[in-house]
Amino acid sequence: MAGPLDRIDLKILRLLQNSGRLSNAELAETVGVSPATCHRRTQRLFDEGFIGEVRAMVAPRKVGKGALVMVGVVLDRSTPESFAAFERAIAKLKFVLDCHLVAGDFDYFPKIRVGDMEDFNRIHGDQLIALPGVRQTRTFFVMKEVVDNAPLDF
Amino acid sequence: MAGPLDRIDLKILRLLQNSGRLSNAELAETVGVSPATCHRRTQRLFDEGFIGEVRAMVAPRKVGKGALVMVGVVLDRSTPESFAAFERAIAKLKFVLDCHLVAGDFDYFPKIRVGDMEDFNRIHGDQLIALPGVRQTRTFFVMKEVVDNAPLDF
DNA sequence: GATGAAATCCGAGTCAC
């Protein structure tokens, strides 16, 4: 069942990545198979986890989340427990869009969306530096969003 | 026409953000209005740009893009022309998921997805340091994706 | 083992109110 993807599966994946609300009928016609076949293949892409979820991209500025900030975080100690505690805590913060453990001068790199700089400063003082094990943070305010959340190229 | 969003509009937005393929009938029932009303409201959310596009989230590892890298970029000069040239060039690179102009020790912060470290090293040497005006780059390999592309909280 | 044709059922989209 969990076979590799053929050219048609890849076409479906790419189409749904760019237009997640395409109907099965439209998909079927575009990729050149019958609606029944297309339906089965699309189902499989979901069932086997090739597609996680389908998400409407909400315009951040339209819902009062126009400010984007990246933060370099350094922890006190580099122990597994320290990392785990930090990760558990930051995963709960809803304004964190992205946060990865990296190799280099920082430990983590959260990307945060808030209403404005004032919001961020409050959150930084109240919640970020209070996260478990944080020794230091370095804030990078985003002045211009050049490429934001581009679709995956595959 | 471009009025503010009421509680029902927000509900629709949130539902579509988490399940972009919900049918209008399901949406309508969940938010508690008739299908006709729901259809009109949803249409408006698209027409007025509250929702940009709907995207199937493809699992990166399943399509051979398991490696994530963040790169701090410093340009030679801080002139508008220099920034513009860099932005035009990096926006064309398909493996760049994110790239923002920031305030702080770096100028730009591209986030890049590739197959593996070897891929990245090739790309770094061939394409990143060759971008117009790049003086220096600092690479942060992602060792663990803690939060990736979380939905917007609003 | 996968396909497409057909058949059923349900939702999309539009109307009048």
Next chain:
DNA sequence: GTGACTCGGATTTCATC
């Protein structure tokens, strides 16, 4: 905003290769 109505698509079944 709702209710009804029509049309077309979603989803299943089944014969076929």
